[in-house]
Amino acid sequence: EPEVTQTPSHQVTQMGQEVILRCVPISNHLYFYWYRQILGQKVEFLVSFYNNEISEKSEIFDDQFSVERPDGSNFTLKIRSTKLEDSAMYFCASRSGTSDHEQYFGPGTRLTVT
Amino acid sequence: AQKVTQAQTEISVVEKEDVTLDCVYETRDTTYYLFWYKQPPSGELVFLIRRNSFDEQNEISGRYSWNFQKSTSSFNFTITASQVVDSAVYFCALSEASSYGQNFVFGPGTRLSVLP
Numbered sequence: 511e512p513e514v515t516q517t518p519s520h521q522v523t524q525m526g527q528e529v530i531l532r533c534v535p536i537s538n539h540l541y542f543y544w545y546r547q548i549l550g551q552k553v554e555f556l557v558s559f560y561n562n563e564i565s566e567k568s569e570i571f572d573d574q575f576s577v578e579r580p581d582g583s584n585f586t587l588k589i590r591s592t593k594l595e596d597s598a599m600y601f602c603a604s605r606s607g608t609s610d611h612e613q614y615f616g617p618g619t620r621l622t623v624t
Numbered sequence: 625a626q627k628v629t630q631a632q633t634e635i636s637v638v639e640k641e642d643v644t645l646d647c648v649y650e651t652r653d654t655t656y657y658l659f660w661y662k663q664p665p666s667g668e669l670v671f672l673i674r675r676n677s678f679d680e681q682n683e684i685s686g687r688y689s690w691n692f693q694k695s696t697s698s699f700n701f702t703i704t705a706s707q708v709v710d711s712a713v714y715f716c717a718l719s720e721a722s723s724y725g726q727n728f729v730f731g732p733g734t735r736l737s738v739l740p
Binding site for chain 1: 657659661667668669671674676715717719721723725726727728729730731732733
């Protein structure tokens with residue numbers, strides 16, 4: 511069964527460093543998403559991406575964040591200059607774009623900023 | 625604006641007890657989708673069920689059942705004869721059809737502990 515994959519599973523970085531979180535969505539899916547979950551809290555929407563552009567973003571998704579689909583298979587989330595409060599689990603999800611409104615979530619990347 | 629409330633922060637039950645997790649949602653859309661996800665200690669989100677706003681039929685899947693009531697904007701989840709492996713955080717989520725990206729809004733989650 512096709513699945514969303516994310517790498518790395520755990521990333522440790524120092525404050526101020528740039529990080530890139532990688533996701534490979536399900537191959538025929540058209541909509542892509544990033545969500546964030548700070549430890550012990552709820553899952554929060556960051557950004558949705560369709561047709562090579564951002565379709566919607568939350569207040570959390572400020573200028574420090576960017577997304578791109580560089581090669582037609584990967585979907586990346588970049589944090590330019592990480593802060594301690596960026597420490598969280600980051601989930602990627604994809605959706606086919608048909609009548610199936612289910613989003614398929616990846617296993618997550620745990621980002622730790624020290 | 626869309627919102628999901630899960631009033632129960634934590635629930636503890638003894639194995640074999642039945643337990644119901646509550647979910648109340650707010651939306652102005654007439655077309656929307658409701659979901660339940662399980663997050664075990666390993667951290668991944670495990671899909672449990674999807675319901676669209678036009679389908680109020682309750683569903684049963686093994687020990688799991690869901691009660692969708694539009695009149696009270698609730699989508700409650702019941703585990704019958706709970707087991708230790710059911711221990712996890714459970715999230716209810718809402719997606720509005722009118723939202724361009726149709727992103728999910730998650731509730732705060734309910735942590736279920738099933739004790740042996």
